[in-house]
Amino acid sequence: MHYLYGFRRDDVRRLVATFGAEQQLRAYVRWATLASTGETAGKFEQGSVLASCERWEHSLHPLTDEDPSQVEHNPTPSML
Numbered sequence: 256m257h258y259l260y261g262f263r264r265d266d267v268r269r270l271v272a273t274f275g276a277e278q279q280l281r282a283y284v285r286w287a288t289l290a291s292t293g294e295t296a297g298k299f300e301q302g303s304v305l306a307s308c309e310r311w312e313h314s315l316h317p318l319t320d321e322d323p324s325q326v327e328h329n330p331t332p333s334m335l
Contacts (some may be wrong), residue, residue, distance in 0.1 A: 258317055259284070268312070270321040271304040279312055283297045286332050295317030304330055 257274040276278040285294035287303035295312055304327060317323065 256315070256323070258314045258323065259304070260312050260314070260318060261305050262310045263308055264310075268319060270319055270323065270326050271308070271311075271324050272330050274327075275324050275329055277313070279329055283330060283332075284311060 257277050257280045258270060259272045259274065259280055260268045261271040262268060272292045274283070283303075284288045284296075285306070287305045289300055291297040293310065296310035299308055305311055312318075323331075
């Protein structure tokens with residue numbers, strides 16, 4: 256499982272989605288990025304799980320105590 260985390264202005268890491276494969280995660284982030292301001296920072300699509308985030312990171316292991324079942328798994332642009 257791949258975990259996608261978003262950071263908002265308060266710079267607190269939040270789990271925003273999980274993915275079955277890294278390729279899916281990276282494709283989603285590419286789609287969601289409207290304007291890049293760094294390797295993992297930018298302005299993101301309003302309807303995406305990264306909306307209102309300023310940057311993102313991913314991990315193969317949970318980085319927070321958040322419940323992964325409470326976020327979307329394998330979100331796609333068609334889910335908008």
